[in-house]
Amino acid sequence: MATITSAGVGSGLDLESIIQATVNAEDLPRMKRFEESKTRFSVQLSGLGAVKSTLSAFQDIIKKLADPANFSKRSNTITQPASGDLISVASNSSATPGNFNIKVNQLAQGSRATTNAAFTAPTDVVSAAGGKLTIAAGTKSFEVDVAAGATLEEVRAAINDSADNFGVSVNIINTGGATPEAKLVISSNVSGTGNDLTITNDNAELDNISTTAFGGGAGGLTIAVADQARDAIIEVDGIAVSSETNIFKDAVQDLTITAxxxxxxxxxxxxxxxxxKTGVEKLIDEFIAAFNNAVGTIEYHTKAGAALYGDSAMRGLKNQLINTLSTSVSGAGGFETLFDVGIGLTKAGKLEKSTLVRSVNEALTSDYADVGKLFSGETGLAKTFESFLESHLETEGSFKFREESLNKSLRQIEDDKASHDYRMTQLEAGLRAKYASLDVLIASMKSSGSYITQQLASLPGFTSSKK
Incomplete structure (x- = not known):
């Protein structure tokens, strides 16, 4: 406490120690109780937070188990030949399990057209008057204006830079040698048999860079047999299947195979x-680990000497978690409870994989869909756990109520400490006021005594005895 005056100066008594001892006798025991209560509530709040955290982690796993989509996934295992990867595969949840041998006979390609010996250099003029080219492949097409006096290089740029270009690229190959040639090579990414490039014009001067002449017949651009657009062809268990692209959708129903x-x-x-099965078994492993972690955390924080020791709500929570495991589920075939799919409960209340009835893998192999129903069905185990956890963890749940109560108690301690500090200040001030009067009284008496002694000493025949 702040020192207001220096008591005892007048009387010579150690009044400061008396005042401090009196205040401490009132103050210290109460402050100790405040700190003990604050520590107790803070530790409880921390323990509660730890339990809530593990339940939240468990809830995340439960939400995955409650989602039927996590039990409808398919796994695709591909054994590629030594020469390299032939295919990649994607499947949807309707794909039927099975084994297939897939051979790739041909990859899809777009077409490529090349000019004949019409130009010697990229700077050769294509047309004095100019005109328009129409470039098409399959169902796609676009037009390009060729300016009067445009060179081969300028035509190349006009096609490549067209905003409507659907996938056509143009290059110039210069052969060099004694009789150099500049060949315009036009490639299309539109694959599939019958989807060859067609380039027509509206001015005969552009015939040399067209596949079809203005007046009909062949133009100066030709497509070699090897450069024609073609389908991709695969064999699935000896059955030939073709596709305009390298992607075969539903060649095997509900599978997408890419050559x-x-x-x-x-x-x-x-x-x-x-x-x-591997993905689901991993999810079940996560469920077991998260459940055991939640139960273990409750046990740790409720053991003797721990923050939540003797907490009946925590004991009840643990019992509810364990009891929920025994929920009976209908509509899951031969699986009525969690323990029917190869999961057991130890004497310590922890989950473990067990093979007493069957292993988890055996359950998934024999009745995969029913395992999914056991967890994610409308009356499934995960749905039951979802409702239970929501009642404790959501906005108006029991943990929210407990946390608010503890925080309110901590705030009340701070308010009580402030009130107590004020009372101690008042107590000290009162003591100082009382002892100040005593100090003055004793000082006055000492002064009067000295005066009387002096007066007596001046009387005839008065002697002062000295030791």
């Missing part, structure tokens, strides 16, 4: 489509 390279000889890629 990546042509098979060497008779080599094939072996494809196995199956339920995503």
């Amino acid at each position: 990546k390279k042509v098979s060497e000889g008779t080599e094939t890629a072996k494809l196995t489509v199956d339920y995503d």
Whole structure:
């Protein structure tokens, strides 16, 4: 406390120590109780937060288990040949499990047209008057204006830079040698048999850079057999399938197969489509770990000497978690409870994989869909856990109520401490006022005593005894 005066100066008594001892006797025990209460509530709040955190992590796993989509995924296992990857595969949730041998006979390609010996250099003028080219492949087309006096290089730039270009690229190949040639090479990315490039014009001067002449017949651009647009062709278990692109959608129903390279000889890629048992088993492992972590955290914070020791709400929460595991589920085939799919409960209340009835892998192999229903069905285990956890963790849940109560208690302690400090200040001030009067009284008496002694000393025959 702040020192207001220096008591005892007048009387010579150690009044400061008396005042401080009196204040401390009132102040220190109460402050100790405040700090003990503050520590107790803070530790409880911390323990509560730890339990809530592990339950939130458990809730995240439960939400995944409650989602039927996580039980409808497929896994695609591809064994590629030694020469390299032939295919890639994607499947949807309706794909039927099965095994397939896939051979790639041909990759899809777009067409390529090349000019004949009409130009010697990129600067050669294509047309004195200019005109318009119409470039098409399959169902796509666009037009390009050729300016009067445009050179081969300028035509190349006009086509490549056209805002409507759907996938046509133009290059010039200069042959060099004694009789140099500048060949215009036009390539299209539109693949598929019958989707060859067609380039027509509205001015015969542009015939040399067209596949069809203005008056009909062949133009100066030709497409070699090897450069024609073509389909991709694969064999699925010996059955030939073609596609305009390298992507085969539903060649095998609900699968999308992408051809990546042509098979060497008779080599094939072996494809196995199956339920995503590995993904689901991993999710079940996460469920077991998250449940055990939640139960273990509750046990840790409720053991003797811990923050939540003796907390009946925490004990009840743990029992509810364990009891929910025994929820009976209908509509999941031969699986009525969690313990029917290869999961057991130890005496300590922890989950573990068990093979007493069957293993988790065996359950997934024999009745994959029913395992999904056990967890994610309308009356499934995950749905039950979802409702239970929401009642504790959501905005108006039990944890929110407990946290608010503890925080309110901590705020009340701070208010009580402030009130107590004020009372101690008043107590000290009162003591100082009382002892100040005593100090003055004793000082006055000492002064009067000295005066009387002096007066007596001046009387005849008065002697002062000295030791």
